[in-house]
Amino acid sequence: xxxxxxxxxxxxxxxxxxxxxxxxxxxxxxxxxxxxxxxxxxxxxxxxxxxxxxxxxxxxxxxxxxxxxxxxxxxxxxxxxxxxxxxxxxxxxxxxxxxxxxxxxxxxxxxxxxxxxxxxxxxxxxxxxxxxxxxxxxxxxxxxxxxxxxxxxxxxxxxxxxxxxxxxxxxxxxxxxxxxxxxxxxxxxxxxxxxxxxxxxxxxxxxxxxxxxxxxxxxxxxxxxxxxxxxxxxxxxxxxxxxxxxxxxxxxxxxxxxxxxxxxxxxxxxxxxxxxxxxxxxxxxxxxxxxxxxxxxxxxxxxxxxxxxxxxxxxxxxxxxxxxxxxxxxxxxxxxxxxxxxxxxxxxxxxxxxxxxxxxxxxxxxxxxxxxxxxxxxxxxx
Amino acid sequence: xxxxxxxxxxxxxxxxxxxxxxxxxxxxxxxxxxxxxxxxxxxxxxxxxxxxxxxxxxxxxxxxxxxxxxxxxxxxxxxxxxxxxxxxxxxxxxxxxxxxxxxxxxxxxxxxxxxxxxxxxxxxxxxxxxxxxxxxxxxxxxxxxxxxxxxxxxxxxxxxxxxxxxxxxxxxxxxxxxxxxxxxxxxxxxxxxxxxxxxxxxxxxxxxxxxxxxxxxxxxxxxxxxxxxxxxxxxxxxxxxxxxxxxxxxxxxxxxxxxxxxxxxxxxxxxxxxxxxxxxxxxxxxxxxxxxxxxxxxxxxxxxxxxxxxxxxxxxxxxxxxxxxxxxxxxxxxxxxxxxxxxxxxxxxxxxxxxxxxxxxxxxxxxxxxxxxxxxxxxxxxxx
Numbered sequence: 017x018x019x020x021x022x023x024x025x026x027x028x029x030x031x032x033x034x035x036x037x038x039x040x041x042x043x044x045x046x047x048x049x050x051x052x053x054x055x056x057x058x059x060x061x062x063x064x065x066x067x068x069x070x071x072x073x074x075x076x077x078x079x080x081x082x083x084x085x086x087x088x089x090x091x092x093x094x095x096x097x098x099x100x101x102x103x104x105x106x107x108x109x110x111x112x113x114x115x116x117x118x119x120x121x122x123x124x125x126x127x128x129x130x131x132x133x134x135x136x137x138x139x140x141x142x143x144x145x146x147x148x149x150x151x152x153x154x155x156x157x158x159x160x161x162x163x164x165x166x167x168x169x170x171x172x173x174x175x176x177x178x179x180x181x182x183x184x185x186x187x188x189x190x191x192x193x194x195x196x197x198x199x200x201x202x203x204x205x206x207x208x209x210x211x212x213x214x215x216x217x218x219x220x221x222x223x224x225x226x227x228x229x230x231x232x233x234x235x236x237x238x239x240x241x242x243x244x245x246x247x248x249x250x251x252x253x254x255x256x257x258x259x260x261x262x263x264x265x266x267x268x269x270x271x272x273x274x275x276x277x278x279x280x281x282x283x284x285x286x287x288x289x290x291x292x293x294x295x296x297x298x299x300x301x302x303x304x305x306x307x308x309x310x311x312x313x314x315x316x317x318x319x320x321x322x323x324x325x326x327x328x329x330x331x332x333x334x335x336x337x338x339x340x341x342x343x344x345x346x347x348x349x350x351x352x353x354x355x356x357x358x359x360x361x362x363x364x365x366x367x368x369x370x371x372x373x374x375x376x377x378x379x380x381x382x383x384x385x386x387x388x389x390x391x392x393x394x395x396x397x398x
Numbered sequence: 399x400x401x402x403x404x405x406x407x408x409x410x411x412x413x414x415x416x417x418x419x420x421x422x423x424x425x426x427x428x429x430x431x432x433x434x435x436x437x438x439x440x441x442x443x444x445x446x447x448x449x450x451x452x453x454x455x456x457x458x459x460x461x462x463x464x465x466x467x468x469x470x471x472x473x474x475x476x477x478x479x480x481x482x483x484x485x486x487x488x489x490x491x492x493x494x495x496x497x498x499x500x501x502x503x504x505x506x507x508x509x510x511x512x513x514x515x516x517x518x519x520x521x522x523x524x525x526x527x528x529x530x531x532x533x534x535x536x537x538x539x540x541x542x543x544x545x546x547x548x549x550x551x552x553x554x555x556x557x558x559x560x561x562x563x564x565x566x567x568x569x570x571x572x573x574x575x576x577x578x579x580x581x582x583x584x585x586x587x588x589x590x591x592x593x594x595x596x597x598x599x600x601x602x603x604x605x606x607x608x609x610x611x612x613x614x615x616x617x618x619x620x621x622x623x624x625x626x627x628x629x630x631x632x633x634x635x636x637x638x639x640x641x642x643x644x645x646x647x648x649x650x651x652x653x654x655x656x657x658x659x660x661x662x663x664x665x666x667x668x669x670x671x672x673x674x675x676x677x678x679x680x681x682x683x684x685x686x687x688x689x690x691x692x693x694x695x696x697x698x699x700x701x702x703x704x705x706x707x708x709x710x711x712x713x714x715x716x717x718x719x720x721x722x723x724x725x726x727x728x729x730x731x732x733x734x735x736x737x738x739x740x741x742x743x744x745x746x747x748x749x750x751x752x753x754x755x756x757x758x759x760x761x762x763x764x765x766x767x768x769x770x771x772x773x774x775x776x777x778x779x780x781x782x
Contacts, residue, residue, distance in 0.1 A: 085667035114664060279661070281464065281500070281698035292782045312663035317674075321661065321704060324758035328782060375707045375758050 017044070018386060019052040022062030023367070027357045029334040031065065031371075038363040041385035045359065067337070067372055068356050069125025069364035069382065070319055073274050073344035074228070074254050074308035077116050078109035078129055078144075078151070082312050093134035095174055098182055099195050101163060102213040103139035105129045109151045119146040119316040120390035123379045125364040126156060126354055127316070128344075133166035133230035134174040136182065136191040140164070140216060141228060143348050145364070147389035160349035161225035163216060165192065165251075167236035189239050196221070196247045220249050226349075227251040228274075234258045234265070241269060252347055254308070260294035263301050272347040273298055276308035279322060295339065296329045306344040320372070327373060337372070367391075399424075399439075399769070402432060406443035406750065410740040411450055411724045420448075422746045425768035430742060446763060449720075449755045450740050451507025451528075451747030454702055455656050455727035456610070456636055456691035459498060459509055460491035464695065475514035476521065477560045480553065481577045483545055483598040485521025487511045493534045497694060502528050502773050503781035504700040505749035505762045508539065508728070508737050512636075515548035515612040516556040518570045519577055522546070522598060523610065525731050527747075529767035543731055544634070545602050547574065548612035549622060550668050571621050578603065578629045608632045608730075610656075614639040614668040623651065634730060636691065639669050642676040645683030654687040654730050655680060657722075659697040660705045677722065678713030688718060689727040700782055704758045716756060745769075 018038040024031045027046065035050040036043060052058045079092045091108035094100045109129055119127055130141035141162035144154040167188055176183035182191050199217035202208050219225035227244075229251050231237055237259060244251055253259065256273045259266050266273075278292050298305050307322055309315070314322070319340065326336050345355025354362045363386035370377025381391040404419035408430075421432035461474040473490030476482050491511060501509060507528050513521035525540040549570055557564035564570055581599035584590060601607040611622045611633050619635060626633045634654045635641060641648055641655050648655060657676050664670050673679075680688055690705045692698070706719040714722075728738025736745050746769035753760035761780065765773035 082664040083667075083670045279698060279701065281497070281695040293780070312665065314661070315663045318661055321701075321708075321758065324704070325700075325782060327759040328761055328780060330761075373759060375711055375756070378711070 017053070017056045018059060019050050019056050020059045020061055020066070021050065022060050023064045023066045025066040025357060026068065026337065026372075036357070038386040041363055041387075043357060043359055043361050043363050046357075061367060063369070064380065065368045065371060065377070066357070066365050067123075067368065068341045069354065069366055069384065070123045070340045071126045071344040071348070071355055072119070072124050072309050072311065072316060072319060072340075073128045073306050073347055074276070075115075075127045075129055075311040075316070076132060077119060077127060077311050077316065078111060078113045079105060079131070080115075080312055081110055082114040082118075082315070093132035093174075094139065095134045098135050098171065098175055098180075098191055099137040100131075100135055100139050101137045101195070101216040102211075103131060104142070105131055105140060105164075106142040106151055106155070109142070109144070111148055111151050111154060115312050115316060116146050117390070119311070120382050120384065121379075121392060121394050122317040122319060123366040123382055124316045124319055125366070125382060125384050126345075126350070127311075128159075128162065128348055130162065130164040130228060133170040136165060136167075136171055136188055137195060137217075138164035138166060143350060145384050147384045147387070156348075156350050156353065158350050158353045161219050163220050163225050163227050164230070165227050166230035167240060168230070168232050170230065185236065185239070189243060192243055193246070196243075196249075200247075221247065223250055228254050230254050232257040234262055237269075238265075257294075258289040260291075260297040261289055263297060266298060266301050266303060269303075272304040272306070272343075274306045274308045274344070274347065276322070277310040277314045278307065279314055279318070279325065292325050292329060295326050296331060299331065299335060304343055304346060305339060306347055307339045323372070324375060333373060400428070401439040401441060401769075402435070403441045403443055403448065403748070405445055406448040407445065408740055409447060409449045409720070409755070411720050412739040412741060417445075420740070420746075420748075422769045425746055425770070427740060427742055427744050427746050443750055447751045447754055447760075448740065449505070449749050449751065450724050450738060450744075451749055451765070451767065452505050452702055452723050453508040453510075453727040453731075453733075453738055454501065454506050454692060454694070454699060455510050455689050455730055456512055456658075457509055457694040457699060458511060458514065459501060459694055459699065460493070460495045460511060461487055461513070462497075462695050463492060464496040464500070475516035475556070477516050477556050480517045480557050480561055480563045480573050481519045481595075482517060482521055483519050483577070484595045485513055486524065486542070487513050487521060488524040488538070488541065491524070497699070498528055498530070500781045501694075501699045502530065502765055502767075503762065503775065503778070504702075505751075505765055506699055506702060507747040507749070507765065507767050507772075508731075508733070510543050510727070510731055512544070512546040512610065515546070515552040518548060518553050518564075518573045520546045520548060522607070525733065527745075527767060529770070529772060531767075531770055531772065539733055539736070540731060542598075542601070542607055544608045544610040545598060546612065547609050547622070549618040550612075550614050551666050552612065567618065567621070571625060574625055575628070578625075578631075582629075602631045603629060605632055608634055610634045610636050612636045614666075616640040616644045618668075619644065620647070623647070623653075637693075639672045639676070642673060642679035643671065645680055645685065648680065649684040652687065654689070654726075655685060656689045656691045656727070656730070658691040658705055659693045659701070660690075660708060661697045661701055674708055675712045677709035677719070681714055681718050686718070687726060687730070688722050689730060690722045691727075703755050703760075707756045707758045710756055719756060
């Protein structure tokens with residue numbers, strides 16, 4: 017058993033002076049003072065701060081690899097067909113990608129990796145921890161199944177360039193309806209021949225899987241809501257760039273949103289409405305809000321920067337931390353396993369030498385499943 | 399108009415911070431800690447932090463349209479030929495581009511706007527006061543603020559496709575040498591017709607205009623030093639991603655270095671060695687002439703002070719971090735007599751913050767340019 021002593025730890029929405037123990041990769045006890053037994057390992061973290069590992073619910077790390085030159089290790093969009101529900105992110109993830117190394121060294125312990133946004137149905141996403149040499153060993157198995165979808169300009173731009181269907185928003189909706197209808201017919205057919213593509217969409221209609229939908233503009237969000245009503249499936253709005261411009265509409269949706277990437281300019285993210293203010297507006301509207309990096313769009317070593325920038329809106333700091341921990345955990349369905357510090361949860365935590373909102377404080381080490389796997393100084397050494 | 403800004407924590411950048419007041423007269427800082435005067439309009443800073451307006455040495459605001467994806471709105475790179483010193487960023491700037499407001503709301507009061515990096519020699523930059531109350535021509539601080547040049551992957555990838563004049567780094571260097579040799583030959587010629595392309599290059603050769611060189615790799619840095627030595631002109635390094643691998647060369651030659659943008663993915667091979675520690679390593683080696691840049695829109699301009707914060711996080715001194723976004727870029731542009739610090743006689747470009755500038759959670763409360771209130775965040779909102 018590992019006994020961690022002396023630190024201020026972030027638990028139940030506040031910093032508390034508690035010791036804690038780790039057994040078999042899980043958090044096993046919290047107390048103002050834990051006494052180690054003769055066989056216990058002791059880690060003294062006096063003067064340090066412990067927070068839950070950060071979670072990024074929308075990335076392409078491992079698929080869109082850094083340090084390869086023009087993303088030579090690019091496996092993010094299978095643009096040979098506009099609907100590819102049968103492809104799986106896990107089959108393209110390189111666990112050695114610098115983007116994943118960045119994640120663990122800078123405090124991100126869990127990421128969701130998904131195919132890109134060039135297809136109406138992009139394929140299956142996967143939730144992984146950010147340390148390991150085999151992706152199968154990194155999978156967070158409690159996560160809900162994910163079907164990545166996309167609406168809007170990325171699709172029409174990709175396919176109109178090829179002079180192929182779907183070249184307009186009208187056709188994007190049509191492709192999705194056509195595929196979901198096919199899945200309905202497939203499920204109703206007692207003599208069906210099993211296909212992986214149809215099984216993936218059947219999972220969605222049985223609500224075993226959730227749709228993760230890349231969307232920016234309000235008109236596309238309306239279309240998604242319309243199609244979701246028609247076919248009755250659960251979904252999350254990813255990016256949702258313009259949603260804060262119509263708060264009354266947002267309140268009617270009652271779906272989780274994952275905002276970002278927010279630290280961008282220029283040809284903004286297909287919508288001109290990208291702003292950190294959207295976090296405040298949608299939190300106040302009562303939505304479950306998380307923040308994504310869309311890494312490598314914003315590299316994962318800069319997740320803390322987003323936290324500082326959200327803080328400029330002077331929200332409750334517990335609410336800000338939730339954006340990067342508990343809220344994405346809930347959205348991914350892994351809140352019982354990770355995303356906060358509690359008995360029975362994975363020992364995924366980060367050790368800082370100061371408050372996480374103090375820009376001078378450094379991430380001294382990152383723990384995943386109770387093992388020290390990284391930290392800012394690891395990056396210095398590499 | 400005379401007015402007094404009182405009860406602020408003043409951060410002159412060129413001196414230690416202190417609590418005090420300023421007298422502003424005719425758009426300039428006229429006096430520090432002036433005596434109380436009856437009848438003079440007074441602004442109470444309520445103990446908040448006053449810094450000089452931030453200076454961005456390298457961005458593409460106005461030439462690279464904000465809130466648009468249209469090539470129709472992009473005027474940063476003239477890719478038709480590899481050598482285009484006669485281009486002026488000034489001629490491509492969209493005056494009402496949203497980027498200017500984004501910069502102002504975040505306290506950036508001086509902008510140096512360069513052409514892009516798609517060619518070995520892309521054109522001349524312009525330095526502007528980001529003061530929306532002035533007509534565009536009045537905002538110009540320096541009409542020709544430097545000649546932009548570029549090495550490495552960008553000119554290679556562009557001109558292997560467009561003009562088909564470059565396949566290798568060798569051709570980039572050869573084209574630059576040829577351009578400067580042409581300029582020398584032009585100068586010797588009698589009865590010549592005026593050639594603006596040659597005249598701009600001659601200004602560089604005569605030291606009237608500095609070459610600002612987009613460069614990432616250490617070997618590219620050494621190539622431009624070699625060429626600059628051959629022709630005897632002054633250079634500033636822009637980006638200088640691998641400068642921390644050859645700090646001695648930079649220090650020995652006292653070349654000004656503009657580091658950034660620090661917050662992008664490693665999407666090009668030539669940026670693989672980028673490190674958030676670069677500013678700190680350069681400082682430890684003895685580099686004093688360091689500035690930081692965002693290259694907006696590559697990263698949004700509000701990141702400029704945050705780059706300074708992160709450089710401090712990785713070991714840069716707070717003093718140099720603040721200088722790197724104020725007085726140092728001002729000096730590099732030849733504007734340190736007017737901007738970059740809170741000193742008597744300088745333009746009253748000032749920003750009032752609720753926390754210190756290097757704390758990335760600060761809010762900009764007010765921005766003044768030339769002594770006039772240019773941005774009031776409470777009324778107009780944050781742009782972030």
